[in-house]
Amino acid sequence: MNLIIHNVTVFTNDDQNTVLENQAVAVKGARIEAVGTPAALKKKYKGFRQFDGEGRLLMPGLINAHMHFYGTFARGLSLPKPPRNFHEILRFLWWRLDTSLDLDAVYYSALVPAIGAVKHGVTAVIDHHASPNAVDGSLDRIEEALAQVGLRAVLCYEVSDRNGEEVRFRGLAENDRYIRKCQAAKEQNPDHLFDGMIGLHASFTLDEETLDEAAALSRSLDRGCHIHLLEDMVDARLTEQKYGADVVERLLQYGILGPQSIAAHGIHLDQVQMDALAYSDTMIVHNPQSNMNNAVGRADIFGLLKRGLPVGLGTDGMSPDVRPDLRTGYLLHKLALRNPNLGWEEFQKILLKNNPLIYRRVTGQPVGRIEPGYLADLILVDYFPPTPLTGENFWGHFLFGIVDAPVDTTIINGEIVMEHGQLPQVDEAAVAAEARKVAAKVWERFYA
Numbered sequence: 001m002n003l004i005i006h007n008v009t010v011f012t013n014d015d016q017n018t019v020l021e022n023q024a025v026a027v028k029g030a031r032i033e034a035v036g037t038p039a040a041l042k043k044k045y046k047g048f049r050q051f052d053g054e055g056r057l058l059m060p061g062l063i064n065a066h067m068h069f070y071g072t073f074a075r076g077l078s079l080p081k082p083p084r085n086f087h088e089i090l091r092f093l094w095w096r097l098d099t100s101l102d103l104d105a106v107y108y109s110a111l112v113p114a115i116g117a118v119k120h121g122v123t124a125v126i127d128h129h130a131s132p133n134a135v136d137g138s139l140d141r142i143e144e145a146l147a148q149v150g151l152r153a154v155l156c157y158e159v160s161d162r163n164g165e166e167v168r169f170r171g172l173a174e175n176d177r178y179i180r181k182c183q184a185a186k187e188q189n190p191d192h193l194f195d196g197m198i199g200l201h202a203s204f205t206l207d208e209e210t211l212d213e214a215a216a217l218s219r220s221l222d223r224g225c226h227i228h229l230l231e232d233m234v235d236a237r238l239t240e241q242k243y244g245a246d247v248v249e250r251l252l253q254y255g256i257l258g259p260q261s262i263a264a265h266g267i268h269l270d271q272v273q274m275d276a277l278a279y280s281d282t283m284i285v286h287n288p289q290s291n292m293n294n295a296v297g298r299a300d301i302f303g304l305l306k307r308g309l310p311v312g313l314g315t316d317g318m319s320p321d322v323r324p325d326l327r328t329g330y331l332l333h334k335l336a337l338r339n340p341n342l343g344w345e346e347f348q349k350i351l352l353k354n355n356p357l358i359y360r361r362v363t364g365q366p367v368g369r370i371e372p373g374y375l376a377d378l379i380l381v382d383y384f385p386p387t388p389l390t391g392e393n394f395w396g397h398f399l400f401g402i403v404d405a406p407v408d409t410t411i412i413n414g415e416i417v418m419e420h421g422q423l424p425q426v427d428e429a430a431v432a433a434e435a436r437k438v439a440a441k442v443w444e445r446f447y448a
């Protein structure tokens with residue numbers, strides 16, 4: 001779509017955190033064409049739709065760097081037995097829920113949070129999917145759901161040996177097939193909404209042969225792996241017991257980690273492991289709300305950032321909105337380390353700079369800035385600053401104001417996917433009604 005968004009305050013998210021008053025942004029097709037005065041853009045780009053921002057804040061869309069759409073139907077589910085630790089959370093909840101999903105459940109469990117994402121200003125998501133009884137074509141069903149909403153995403157299927165050899169084989173094949181499909185689409189159109197990675201569960205459920213095959217796939221497709229890393233000590237303990245190895249050393253040795261790969265969590269890393277990770281330049285994604293919910297600990301994001309590692313932020317399925325994790329993470333580290341002067345710079349970097357960097361490393365797509373040539377993934381936020389707003393103090397406005405502000409309009413790939421709170425393509429209540437029917441069947445299988 002071609003449009004000029006005017007009557008807005010623009011936060012460009014460039015290196016200077018530039019804030020522009022009384023400027024307009026021209027979008028041509030999927031990309032940002034120009035930033036300038038409303039009069040100049042109107043004159044230059046005749047025939048572009050004029051979009052009145054009504055004084056709102058225009059900023060780049062937010063990115064969720066680690067998500068599990070498939071967890072949607074856990075909401076309201078009660079567990080037969082209370083889990084006493086992380087391994088029991090996996091066994092009692094997630095590994096029972098994922099085996100209860102069929103392809104319709106996969107579709108609706110993605111469609112519901114996709115709607116939630118665009119409503120909360122998230123324009124790109126890196127997802128990690130599991131449905132061991134419905135592997136083949138599962139990523140297509142997720143893509144179908146996201147395409148209906150217009151959400152940008154990187155998808156992968158979570159390969160593991162916990163469901164036997166056949167499911168492991170199907171998982172690898174699903175990643176292989178889906179990545180090739182996206183690569184073919186991107187040859188035609190580099191702005192294509194979807195891309196893939198090679199999904200892996202975690203070291204303690206992955207045999208040697210599986211790691212070898214995943215690494216071979218990664219090399220041949222030129223795509224990184226997306227894996228959970230030391231989310232809990234069970235990963236270290238069982239990797240040692242089953243394979244006689246250190247988790248980080250093992251994953252590095254097999255070529256699973258590296259600059260194209262994402263490791264989620266990284267909570268129980270020691271100094272030596274952090275050094276090794278820094279050398280590998282692996283992308284790390286912090287998920288503070290999930291970590292608190294599972295009571296698994298706190299990642300040393302300061303140690304990781306100090307070593308130059310690109311640390312990003314995800315929600316791990318806790319929420320389709322990444323802003324609650326941003327604020328929770330910021331507060332968590334201050335409290336845990338009893339230091340009120342902590343995390344200000346770091347969390348700004350994690351959300352606004354590193355998440356776009358991570359997304360670009362994976363997909364090659366320029367996102368996260370309002371600058372000519374960048375993808376037009378933009379949000380108009382109902383934020384009318386009650387105090388002076390400048391580039392220098394933008395982060396304060398974000399952390400204590402914009403995090404709570406409703407998103408009015410969301411644009412992805414130059415398309416308006418939500419306009420003044422309404423999603424033109426989707427009837428949210430009807431989707432939820434359909435999802436409830438599908439969820440009831442999933443729950444029947446869960447309790448069977």
Ligand SMILES: [Zn+2]
Pocket residue numbers: 066067068128228264316
């Ligand atoms: Zn996860």
